[in-house]
Structure formats: C-alpha cells, structure tokens
Amino acid sequence: MNVAMIEAAAGRLAGHARLTPLLSAPLLDARFGKRVLVKAECLQVTGSFKFRGAWSAVSALAAGARGVLAYSSGNHGQGVALAAARHGLAAVVVMPSDAPEVKIANTRAYGAEVVLYDRATTDRDALGAELCAQRGLVLIKPFDDAQVISGQGTVGLEIAAQARTLSIEAGDVLVCCGGGGLSAGIALALEAQAPGLRVRTVEPAGFDDMARSLAAGKRLRNAQTSGSVCDAILTPAPGEMTFPILQRLAGPGVVVTDDQALEAMALAFTHLRIVLEPGGAVALAAALFADSADPVICVASGGNADPALFRAALARFG
C-alpha cells in the first residue's frame, strides 16, 4: 500500500465520486473556541465515503469479471451495489434477514440482488463463499482490501489540498473508525501530501478496539458486538491490513459517548445544515467535546440517518 495506489484510485473515481466540501461555521467555532473544519462525506454519492472504496475496487477488477459480492447491512453494500451497477456488473449483497426494510429496499434500488440469511442459523462467510464460487463473483471486503483502502484514501488527498488552500499545515484529522479502512487510507495520503496533518481514529465508547489496540501495540477485540447507536462503525476488531498502517501513522485514538455523537448530529444540523448518522458524527463529536488541536479537521463520514433517531437527537439537543 502506498500513495501511488491512492492517486491511481483518484483517477478512476474522477467524474464518478464527488469532491466533497470542507465546511465550517463561524458560530460553531465561536461556541467551542476553536476552528473546526468538517469534511462532508455525507454528501458523497450513496451518502457515505464507502462509495469511494467500492468504486475503487470495482473499477480495478480484471476484465471479464462477472460480478461482485459484499456482506453488509449498511453503507458498504449500497456503495458496492451502485458501483457495480454503473460498471454493468452484477452485485450480490448478503444481508441479515432482520436488516431494516429500508436498507434492503435501497440496496435493491441501487441494482443489487439481496440475499437474506438468518443470523442464528447461517454461517454468513460460508454462504458468501458458496455464492462466489457458484456464480464466479469477486468478494469486495469492507476494509481489508488494498483497493478499498486506496479509494477511501482519496478523502485524504482532498483534505491535503483543501487544508493547503486554507494555509493549514499542521493539526489533527479526526476520522470515524470501524475497521479502519477510511482512517488508514487518509493516513497514507496525508503522509505523502500533508505530513504535518495526523490522523486520529474516533470510536464510540464500548467499541474502542482501535484505540485500545493502538495503545497496546496489538490488535484487540471488543467485548461486545452491539449496544451503540453508531451502527455503521461497530466492527469487532481492527483490520489486518489497516492496523499496521495506523500503528505507524496515527496518533492516539479518541473515544466519545453515544450522547456526544447525537449532540454532534444536532449541532451539524443547526450550524452546517448537513445530515449525519451517529457513526458518521463521532469525529465531529471528538472535535467539539474532546481535547483536540486548534484548528482541527474532522471527517463526517456518513449521513444515512434513521429519521426517527434523527428526530430524537433534535428533540434532545436541537
């Protein structure tokens, strides 16, 4: 993995993914006493950065590929579905049968075939491997894939250029972190193009496997697999590919509470007029509520928010 792969991915994404704005708000800065810059990946195609990695991986497939397969109940599946459809390839997304109806419907609407499985009785990986073998599909992993990391890294290339325009040469770049694909990709891009900017991963309390792993110097797992509103970033452990990159390049991980993520959603509503989902708001929460440098850049990684949850966040914090 190196920045050349990220630059190559940027070339393949040009005209397909969106160059997202780096937003800020005078009244937000005044309230929190620091300059906060928000990379609005909620405005990305399909509503999250995941489209970048999906497009990067699908566009890098060898000629003659028949189709792709992804496991996902969320943003990765939607990104893969649309990227495959636009390449004229079949996409199968394997989803648990208790996934929200709207996510199943959206994944189908992007053109994918959805295969449902019972969490209690089915081995998801075995099912996926069988489908790949039967139909000649290529598995697109959510983060432990060099082309996926390269696609996510294009966020870092954009941040480096946008920071340069603002004459920001040093500081933290806070990144919402599940398996670490986005964080690792951005870290590699910044290493090459803005070495004064340092990635720090942000996770919800109770799911801070990356922060603990970085502190321990080895990959540690979370004790639990559910129990946070930040569903998009609840992965069991750091990725095999992503962890060594972050171990080398990232600062200490930051942890925020679910309530801080919900309050960040409400503040983004009021001051930035963007919609964030909880897992996409943890980096903004860290920028506002945790100790961070001034100025601080944070990545608002996704905006596919459940309307009822969003209403609840506004009722409490809006």
Add this chain to the structure above:
Amino acid sequence: MNVAMIEAAAGRLAGHARLTPLLSAPLLDARFGKRVLVKAECLQVTGSFKFRGAWSAVSALAAGARGVLAYSSGNHGQGVALAAARHGLAAVVVMPSDAPEVKIANTRAYGAEVVLYDRATTDRDALGAELCAQRGLVLIKPFDDAQVISGQGTVGLEIAAQARTLSIEAGDVLVCCGGGGLSAGIALALEAQAPGLRVRTVEPAGFDDMARSLAAGKRLRNAQTSGSVCDAILTPAPGEMTFPILQRLAGPGVVVTDDQALEAMALAFTHLRIVLEPGGAVALAAALFADSADPVICVASGGNADPALFRAALARFG
C-alpha cells in the same frame, strides 16, 4: 444591471463565499423519473444564499463607510451581520421584538447590534431611516439593490459552469422566490453564460405574487402577509428592480403547497443529506411535484430550519 456586475461581485466573493455543490441522488431520480440537480445553497456561509448579496453590497461600499443597516428577522440580517463584521464595519439589524430568540441571538453572535421594534406601534422604515441618518449607516436592502442582485447572481455563474461540466445545455432552473433578488441575479447570469437554461420562480400557495405578476405583466401584491411555513420568502410584492429582469428572462412561475415544501425537506434529508428550511425547499418541491423538464436544476436556497418544524416534517414524510 448586467453580467459584468455579477462577475465583479464574484471576484469580490472569491475566498469568502463558498462555491456550493450541485448535488443529485440516483434513488431520488429513480423515484421521480427524472434527473434532478440541486444547488445546495444551504451549505453557504450563514446557511443561505443571502450571504452572497450581503458580501457583494458591503464589499462595494465606498471607502470611509461607517457601517450598514438591514431590516430582517432572518437570513438577510445574518448575512449582512457577518459580511459587515468581516469588513470591520458596524452593522445594525432592525428586527421585530417578537422575532424568535434564536434568530436575535444568532444575529448578535455574528457581530451585529440588534435594534428591536414593536410591530404594532413603530414604523420600521422611519426607525431605520432615523438610525441611518444619526449614525451615518448605509441601508442594505434585501433585494432591490444592484449589488445585492449581483451577489445573488454568482449562484447563476456557478450553475452555468456546473451544468456545462455535466453537458446540460437546456432546461429549467427553479428558484425559491421572495422579492426576486436571487431569481433575477441567476437569470442575468444564465442569459450571458448558459442561454439554454431558463429561470422559473417558485413560491408557496397564497404568496404567488411573482407568478401572478409575470402572468399579468405588472406587479401584483399578495392578499395576505402571513400564513405559510415558508417564512423566508413571504414578501408582499415583486421588487421594482427584480420584476423587469424576470419579466424579460423568466418562464412562467410555479406554485407549490406548504405540504409539498415539507415533503421536499424530508426527501432532501433522506436522499441528499442536506438540511433545508421550508422557504429553501420550494424549488426542490417544484422539481419533484410540479411539471418540469428533465433534467431539471433547482436551487435549495437556505437551511436555517427550526428544529421542531424539521422534526414534524420528518414525522409526516420521513
């Protein structure tokens, strides 16, 4: 008024106002059977296009100006307040004493002195004229001002360039319309730079003074002054300067209901992940619910939404 003034305003705005993205969403297009492109001015500094006109007017003041004054309970006042503060000029914003606390607080937070008046007993224009005379302030009108219209017209320059990138040469550009400053500015810019694109004003039912005036060939007033959720665009009649421009360049006006505006807010939440206020959502409502060309461009003009109203829109349509 001509495009040279708009280009000059664009030069003054560079590095201060934001070049806002032209967003779209595959699932929104699929659901409504047409390609819909949304100019996201809710992402503009201070949350609406009004900052452009305010900056244009303030930056065009003669050297030695002491300060500015605006009448506004909303977006224009916030735009003028911030533009004046960043020019080191005093700003007085004259607001009704029953304006929402949060708008008064925000206008002050942007650095303006807020002068409150009683709607029942005070002549606002006389009060403003007295303040201007006493303190040597320059009145910045919300739409009937050549520099304000020029600033709003920079939205049109950006749309022309963005449409060209997408190879869109002809079609309607739907614009949320109060007094007509944004619509007139965009129309002048498109006339020069994208003559195949035609502005059409969009207003809420009961406040369709511009649509009726365009049809009648003369300026007509609304029968009522309140009674729509689209508070940002409830002006009594078309502007003296804006109407002749739109009479020459705009197509027939479009009218939508309050409910359509609220549903457009919910659809923008789900598909575009942007926050719109009702008056900033009427053009998107027209793109989705009224007869319009395919592709259609619409301007989402503002996003300073009341949280309770936004929750209600999501509860009904989310």
